[in-house]
Amino acid sequence: MSLDKHEMAALVARDIRPGSFVNLGIGQPTLVADHLPADAGIVLHTENGMLNMGPAATGALIDPDLINAGKVPVTELPGSAYFHHADSFAMMRGGHLDVCVLGAFQVSARGDLANWHTGEPDAIPAVGGAMDLAVGAKNVYVMMTLFAKDGTPKLVPDCTYPLTGLGCVDRVYTDLATFVIAPEGVVVRETYGITFAELGERLAVPLLRLDG
Amino acid sequence: MTAVCCDTVAEAVAGIRDGSTVLIGGFGLAGMPVQLIDALIGQGATDLTVVSNNAGNGDTGLAALLAKGRVRKMICSFPRQSDSWVFDGLYRAGRIELEVVPQGNLAERMRAAGAGIGAFYCPTAVGTPLAEGKEIREIEGRTYVLEYPIKGDVALIGAHRSDRMGNLVYRKTARNFGPVMATAGELVIAQVSEIVETGELDPEAIVTPSIYVDRVVAA
Numbered sequence: 473m474s475l476d477k478h479e480m481a482a483l484v485a486r487d488i489r490p491g492s493f494v495n496l497g498i499g500q501p502t503l504v505a506d507h508l509p510a511d512a513g514i515v516l517h518t519e520n521g522m523l524n525m526g527p528a529a530t531g532a533l534i535d536p537d538l539i540n541a542g543k544v545p546v547t548e549l550p551g552s553a554y555f556h557h558a559d560s561f562a563m564m565r566g567g568h569l570d571v572c573v574l575g576a577f578q579v580s581a582r583g584d585l586a587n588w589h590t591g592e593p594d595a596i597p598a599v600g601g602a603m604d605l606a607v608g609a610k611n612v613y614v615m616m617t618l619f620a621k622d623g624t625p626k627l628v629p630d631c632t633y634p635l636t637g638l639g640c641v642d643r644v645y646t647d648l649a650t651f652v653i654a655p656e657g658v659v660v661r662e663t664y665g666i667t668f669a670e671l672g673e674r675l676a677v678p679l680l681r682l683d684g
Numbered sequence: 685m686t687a688v689c690c691d692t693v694a695e696a697v698a699g700i701r702d703g704s705t706v707l708i709g710g711f712g713l714a715g716m717p718v719q720l721i722d723a724l725i726g727q728g729a730t731d732l733t734v735v736s737n738n739a740g741n742g743d744t745g746l747a748a749l750l751a752k753g754r755v756r757k758m759i760c761s762f763p764r765q766s767d768s769w770v771f772d773g774l775y776r777a778g779r780i781e782l783e784v785v786p787q788g789n790l791a792e793r794m795r796a797a798g799a800g801i802g803a804f805y806c807p808t809a810v811g812t813p814l815a816e817g818k819e820i821r822e823i824e825g826r827t828y829v830l831e832y833p834i835k836g837d838v839a840l841i842g843a844h845r846s847d848r849m850g851n852l853v854y855r856k857t858a859r860n861f862g863p864v865m866a867t868a869g870e871l872v873i874a875q876v877s878e879i880v881e882t883g884e885l886d887p888e889a890i891v892t893p894s895i896y897v898d899r900v901v902a903a
Contacts, residue, residue: 519787520711520857536714537858543712543765554856556863556891557711557737558795561788565808589813596775597784598764599814604788607807638811 474647474665480615482507483662484573484645487613492570493517495605498542501573501615515551517569519601521560524552541601561601564608572609574602576616576641578631581677583641583653585614586633599636606637618646618675625675627651627658656680687850687897689879693723696873696901700729700838707794707836707865708736708746712765715858717842717875718745719903724840730754735794735834737787737861739763739771750774757781759834761790786814789831791864797833798867798896806831839869843892846876847883850897851890859891866896873899 475483477500485507488494495517496502505527508514516525518540525540526547534545555563563569576587585606588599606612616626627644644651648666652659659680660668672679690696697720700706706724710716725748732755739758740747747770749755758780763771774780785793786808796804805828809815819830841862844855852874854862866872874892879902 518857520714520860522857535856537856539712539714539857543714548856554854554859556859557787557791557861558864561791565788565806584811594776596764596772597782598762599784599786600762601787603786603809603812603814607810608788635812 476647477503478506480645480647483650484613484615487643488514488571490514493523493568495519495564495569495572495609497572497574497602497605498600499575501575502542504573504615517560517563518546519557519560519564519605521555521557522552523555524549526552561604561608564604567608567610569609571611571613572605573613573615574605576614576626577633578626578628579614579616579641579644579653580631581627581629581653581658583639584631585612585636585641586631587636589634591634602636606640611642612637612640613643613645614641615645618648627675627677629676654680686894687846687848687874687900689848690899690901693719693875693901693903694726696720696875696899697723697727697840700724700727700871702729703731704729704837705733705735705835707839707861707869708734709839709841709860709862709865710745711737711857711860712741713745715842715854715860715862716745717840720840720873720875720901721745721749725749725752725754731756733757733759735759735790735836737761737790738765739768739782741765741767743770747771750780753779755780757783759783759785759790761785761787784814790834791861793831793834794836794861794864794868796831797835798864801833803830803832805829834868836865836869837871839865839872841865841872841874843874843876845878845880845885846874846897846900847880847885849882850874850894850900851885852876852892852897853885853889854891863892866892871899872897873901875901875903878902
């Protein structure tokens with residue numbers, strides 16, 4: 473069976489080491505927070521200036537001055553810290569952030585990432601912090617469906633959408649398989665509801681098996 | 685000179701000239717100095733270049749300034765949002781210029797302006813359309829893009845409290861771009877919820893020291 477977005481989020485969470493500093497991108501990557509063990513000491517960073525961000529705020533806890541990068545009201549935890557935007561991106565670019573989890577339109581076999589712009593002439597470009605996260609975090613994990621709604625693969629030999637970053641993606645978590653972008657090529661770690669052979673037929677990217 | 689405490693927001697934005705580059709704080713509406721922007725609309729300055737993370741939300745604040753046709757160019761990281769219909773309409777009609785800047789570069793370019801840095805090499809956006817036409821340099825095996833400072837004629841920021849000298853403290857994630865913009869603006873105007881007597885703010889907790897701040901107003 474293929475995975476739903478919650479199961480994908482659980483797989484990402486499984487691979488985040490206790491004690492990591494982690495940034496979860498807007499959209500599906502935020503679901504990863506639901507699967508992080510409470511006792512793992514994982515600290516969430518939000519690029520609008522906070523570490524140790526707590527869960528989404530509800531009811532009386534909603535405070536317009538306390539939001540995440542998706543502009544959703546969130547909460548403080550003991551040990552939370554606030555800082556300004558230049559510091560927030562300096563800690564990212566400076567290699568202090570262990571992991572970021574991002575969505576993507578496309579990832580290439582070399583780990584190039586395209587996730588900010590469809591390139592369509594009438595699209596209004598908006599990049600936010602995606603390019604900074606792509607080059608800054610020590611490990612970049614992508615969470616996406618393996619195929620677009622029209623059936624075209626999103627793991628590709630070369631990205632056709634405008635790039636966010638070059639060679640920055642380390643792992644790709646999809647509904648049908650998880651991949652490691654390794655120096656020797658794209659390694660399939662696990663498959664869900666599809667065989668290794670079927671994956672090879674549907675993707676134009678050479679695939680390696682985890683066991684060699 | 686330390687800051688002037690203004691009685692009204694109109695007094696706070698007096699003298700902003702047509703054609704100015706205006707840095708506007710806030711991430712979405714958190715930290716956005718909405719009353720100062722409303723006062724700027726009343727003041728009438730036009731042909732502005734606005735630097736802000738977003739390009740307006742809903743119909744208030746920056747969106748209202750855009751709707752009045754006062755902004756020639758937006759420099760921002762994330763214009764397109766579910767509630768950015770004012771900007772979207774102007775952009776699609778070809779009535780506003782847009783420079784999209786990665787969010788960290790936006791902050792760092794203003795930090796550089798405020799810190800007297802002439803330019804800096806940054807790894808962000810290497811190999812992407814946002815690095816096209818920019819100088820590239822390899823340093824110790826890594827590729828960087830040359831980025832120039834963004835300086836404001838004016839900065840409008842939202843803070844939590846000020847003392848009468850203009851020392852500022854912020855509240856939670858509403859801090860965002862405020863401290864950086866306060867260093868990068870020639871004329872820095874802060875809207876706060878309360879102005880307290882000098883000496884009442886803990887010197888250890890002050891985020892923006894008064895040297896950067898020209899005018900404060902409670903709004």
